[in-house]
Amino acid sequence: MIYEGKAITVQALEDGIVELKFDLQGESVNKFNRATMAEFQAAVEAIQGDSSIKGVVVTSGKDVFIVGADITEFVGTFQLPEEDLVAGNLEANKVFNAFEDLNVPTAVAINGMALGGGFEMCLACDYRVMSSAAKVGLPEVKLGIYPGFGGTVRLPRVIGVDNAIEWICAGGEQRADKALKAGAVDAVVEPAKLKDAAVATVKRAIAGELDFKAKRQPKLEKIKLNTIxxxxxxxxxxxFIAGQAGPNYPAPLEAVKTIQKAANHGREKALEVEAAGFAKLAKTTVAQALVGLFLNDTELKRKAKHYDKQASDVNLSAVLGAGIMGGGIAYQSAVKGTPILMKDIREEGIQLGLDEASKLLGKRVAKGRMKPEQMAQALNAIRPTMSYGDFGNVDIVVEAVVENPKVKHAVLAEVEQHVKDDAIIASNTSTISITYLAQALKRPENFCGMHFF
Incomplete structure (x- = not known):
């Protein structure tokens, strides 16, 4: 073992090639937290100090490659003075630069999600071999910032300015076929052949069949576009980006400005430009809000996963009040395969609800996300009714009648009499207190608010 840490190991494979593996202990995914960054530096130094090493293959011990930075650390880090943020960013980039500057060829085996700092790690490698099941991307703009580990520098020099702007400013995940077409990766192989393909690429570089130094050079230089x-x-x-992002989301436009400002500089100066802009964005209230939103959403999903194990099955649902809102709720249930009763006191309301559900399902068919026969099945799963006749078998009821407290009280009290004792009753209200609405019920412990987006 050349290096062994809690997040990274470096061990010999064959013919002077070593494997640098990311496998963060105690976590289901790899991420660049402070501990991993420290170990990355130590691992690079260990490789630098071993003259017997002829090549490096970077791998992951998880189902994903690296999902990015540890966003939980952003809250504290973003509170630091701007100059400290710049200094910390540049220190981190020294490690990526040292890896990129190794005097041996490097290749990464991208086995799963490589996002944010994970994809920036890939970009620091000479060659990128990607599993056909993997995805890559730089989603930082969704947090109010832009890539800070060299993404705005390396990506436009690898796939061109236009593609890089699209990838960075949209923040989307890219499939293997698109990544290969854009030139972001050098090969796409079946998952079972991934590591062997990465090793074979390094062997070819060692043998001189591939010129890894020439492959690396464009990432060290200015962007090859003239002034015009x-x-x-x-x-x-x-x-275009300003029009799409609007005035309240500055990160996408700032990313373009940063790439432009750094276009005529080599790697080191370009990274300084990136670090300065990154620090400014990190100090904005937009970044603080979006990071907080992400962390809260993550915590909510964690709790939901815990409660999901305790939840009862929903074999039949119902919505009270058809119309556009009721039709949308019926669509959500039916498209997931759960039959739903759609009740209204007027036939016109029921028809409006069915039309809305049909319209939403039709859009899925038009986009290729659903086959016509699946649309027909979903529509058949919506059972319109004007009575409570079948409500005795319902597991959950969503109330979506007119936004009037008296009407809702009456409807909730009425439906409770027709459902089983353990059925969940929910309200889709936007403005009325759930606690207040629960006063109409004999079993308020089975009542909650529920929204659909």
Whole structure:
């Protein structure tokens, strides 16, 4: 073992090739937290100090590659003075640079999700071999920031300015076929062949069949566009991005400006530009809000997963009040395969609800997300009714009648008499207190609010 830590190991494979493996102990995924970054530096130093090493293959011991930075650390880090943020960012990038500058060829085996800092790790490698089941991307703009581990520097030099702007500013995940077409990866193989393919690539580089230094060089230099080409690429993009993002989400536009500002510089100076812009964005209230939203959403999903294990099955649902809202709720249930009763006191309301559900299902068919026969099955799962006749078998009822407290009280009290004792009753109200509405019920412990987005 050349290096062994709690997040990273480096061990010999064959013919002078070593495997640098990310496998963060005690976690289901790999992420660049402070401990991992410290070990990454130590691992790179260990490789630098071993003259017998001829090549490096980077792998993951998880189902994903690396999902990015540890966002839980952002809350404290983003409270630091701006100059400290810049300094910390540049220190981290020294490690990525040291890895990129190793005097031996490097290849990464991207086995699963490689997002944010995980994809930036891939970009620091000479060659990128990707599993056909994997995805890559730089989603930082969704947190009000942009890539800070060299993503705005390396990606436009690897796949071109236009593609890089699209990837960074949209923040989406890219499938293997699209990544290969754009030039973000060098090969796509079946998952079972991934590691062997990465090792074979390094062997070819060691043998001189592939010139890894020439492959690396564009990432160290300025972007190869003349003044006119740069103006066309950046000015057009800035206008479009500004219109799409709007004034309240500055990160996408700032990312374009950063790439433009760093376009005529080599790697080190370009990274300084990136670090300065990253620190400014990290100090904005937008970044603070979006990071908080992400963390709260993650915590909610964690709790939901826990409660999901305790939850009873829902074999039949119901919605009270058809119309557009009721039709939308019926659609949500039916599209997931759960039959639903859609009750209203007027035939016109029922028809409006069925039309809304049909419209939403039709959009899925038009987008290729559903086959026509599946649409028919979903529509058949929506059973319109004007009575409570079948409500005795319902597991959950969603109330979506007019936004009037007296009406809702009456409807909730009425439906409770027709459902089984353990049925859940929910209200889709947007403005009325759930506690107040529960006063109409004999079993308020089975009552909750429920919203659909």
């Amino acid at each position: 080409e740069q103006m066309m690429a950046f000015e057009t993009s800035k206008g």
